[in-house]
Amino acid sequence: MTTIPYAHSMYAHCESGTVAGLLRHHGMQISEPLVFGIAAGICAVFITTPKVPFPVFEMRTKPGDIRKRIAGRLGVIFTTYRFKDPRKACDRLAAILDKEIPVALQVDMFYMEYIPDYMKTHFNAHYIVAVGREAEGFIVSDCYYPTLSRLSEAALERGRFARGDFAPSGFMYHAASVPAIDTTRLKTAIIQGIRQASFTMIKLPIPFIGIKAIRKFARSIPTWPKKTRSYDELSHWIMMIHVLLEERGTGGGGFRFMYATFLQEASRIFGSAELLALSKRMMENGDKWRELSMAAARSGKNRDLGPERLGEIRDLVLARADEEERLFSILYKLFR
């Protein structure tokens, strides 16, 4: 029986929240938006694969990138583990917890016993922090929930050893060394983060990443009636635009509100009026993403899904692509 005095807190996004939570536990006072911004967490990806029932539109970077980039840019050392044997994975986790070290775990969200049934979906790259163990399982801090949760050993094992894309393979990590951060290092890390994010958004020559992905996603929307078998299914996927942008760990506006908060924090650190102005523009951009996600949800609910309506949603998304191209071009030039 162990319980670590870990300050559980809700965060917007599981990966940035987990990293921020661990760093704060080890004494680094850093906010989630700073972690997200420094790690260039903002992105846009549009992919179609037979493994998912519908084209995937994500507005964040690849799972795992945030931890790796924070390690590189802030000099944090994370000790990472992967396992083939679930028994060894469980024993190792218990041993580290007994040393009162909180451990971040990659899991398939589907098996987390505390999630409501409507959120049960297989997603292998969810992150939680194990902060204690009891006779029948573990105490975990899942930043999507207001309180600590309990998880049986069997459920955690299933979550840690799920197969499929981004299979966790028992992956876990904990902070081994967290340095004190001076302003110079922080400024350098912020510049690296902004430079990488803006490069990814506007310059990366890959057709399904960045602004190109947003446009591709927009243009696909009017074709969705052909991809669905019923009006109900079409309505479901249109309403999922809202869930993906607002409620699936984004902090609202498809991560844009969190990025605006990062830019505002960065403006204070640099004393930069230009960054402050850009943070306001990013917040307004997030507001427009939210407006379009609300419009999509209403259309889905009212089954107002004719070609004109889908065309309107497409145009709203295209307008976001245009604005983000302008915004990230300014950010790119600012720290080139």
Add this chain to the structure above:
Amino acid sequence: MKENDARVDYDLHQLLLYVEKEDGTYGPLQTGAFAAKNYLGDYREKHAHIINEGIEKMKKGEISPVGYYLEFFGMTVADLAVRAAVPVGKLKRHLTPVGFAGASLDALRRYAEVFDLPLANLFAVIVPKKEGTIVTAQRTCNPLFTIIEID
């Protein structure tokens, strides 16, 4: 987004949003989930259609329980095949009642694990007649044996 515009009164599903506070600074706000509060009923209605259609298809012998749960959880054949470590061709056969009858117990156990269900659920659907009846399936150490409790 202004703080007041973001507030949603819904305790059952909370989340964190970043909002503009009254003093112009941006920061976190814990609030209710808008979609969960306003659209969950619609989602449940759609899901109930999927369940009813699936049960009807199973009764008519058009799909197997594996096909039913594939629809139930909104998964694809490719994803289920990887997760259950069953070749796609074999899995496609298991989607039909005839193919399902030829599936090995081990393959069915792996499907059940992906769906996070006791193996017994691949052979029966329990439909309570009284509203409010709670049916709980308890796994045992024996992966082929389940205890079903009805309250």
